[in-house]
Amino acid sequence: MDFSEVIRLRRSCRKYTNEKVPPSVIETALKDAIVAPNSSNMQLMKFYWIQSPDKQKQLAEACLNQSAARTAQELVVVVANWSHWKENRRRIIDEFVKSQNSPALDTYYGKIVPLAYTYGFLNIIGILKWILFTLIGFARPMMRGPNTRNDVAMVTVKSAALACENFMLSIYNQGFACCPMEGFDEVRVKNIVSESWCSSKVVMVISIGKADASGIQGPQFRLPYSHFVTKL
Numbered sequence: 001m002d003f004s005e006v007i008r009l010r011r012s013c014r015k016y017t018n019e020k021v022p023p024s025v026i027e028t029a030l031k032d033a034i035v036a037p038n039s040s041n042m043q044l045m046k047f048y049w050i051q052s053p054d055k056q057k058q059l060a061e062a063c064l065n066q067s068a069a070r071t072a073q074e075l076v077v078v079v080a081n082w083s084h085w086k087e088n089r090r091r092i093i094d095e096f097v098k099s100q101n102s103p104a105l106d107t108y109y110g111k112i113v114p115l116a117y118t119y120g121f122l123n124i125i126g127i128l129k130w131i132l133f134t135l136i137g138f139a140r141p142m143m144r145g146p147n148t149r150n151d152v153a154m155v156t157v158k159s160a161a162l163a164c165e166n167f168m169l170s171i172y173n174q175g176f177a178c179c180p181m182e183g184f185d186e187v188r189v190k191n192i193v194s195e196s197w198c199s200s201k202v203v204m205v206i207s208i209g210k211a212d213a214s215g216i217q218g219p220q221f222r223l224p225y226s227h228f229v230t231k232l
């Protein structure tokens with residue numbers, strides 16, 4: 001489909017038919033997802049494609065048994081996990097920075113990225129960074145973060161959300177439907193996918209299937225263009 005058509009046809013589907021989704025559809029969407037833009041190219045997201053019937057049932061229950069989860073043919077859990085930043089940084093340096101032979105990239109991943117992702121026990125380092133960056137900011141434009149654990153979490157969640165959008169648009173482009181769900185018990189979802197309790201965030205659970213006619217709830221509604229766009 002035309003790209004604008006895909007964007008406008010995409011709707012959150014609350015109920016699916018029994019038609020199976022070919023594995024190739026999910027695989028294509030996942031490959032499209034991981035090439036989404038992300039902060040510093042750190043790629044701090046995980047996609048858990050839930051294929052076990054038992055885990056699918058557990059996940060549907062953790063999603064409050066809503067029909068979008070209960071009737072889904074496929075379920076994908078998207079997690080932002082910032083605990084992998086050191087490992088990913090090391091791989092980026094070994095596999096990308098060295099091949100580019102770029103002093104600028106070496107400085108960025110060698111110094112700036114560690115400064116950005118380090119916040120310390122009880123955010124002590126993050127608080128010191130906030131003080132330093134605020135003082136510098138009085139004299140010149142200055143990046144004011146990320147500083148604290150919550151700042152780092154926000155950065156990784158935003159990047160994962162961009163990947164989710166790629167994933168969902170790819171699903172619709174292949175003739176299937178999906179629903180990004182935020183209504184779930186995060187503790188139970190993390191237990192199902194064996195994710196870290198303290199250094200990860202479940203961004204959303206995405207259900208996939210062939211849309212049932214009753215799964216789309218009414219016509220699309222958006223507030224006027226002028227409500228969102230301000231020209232300065």
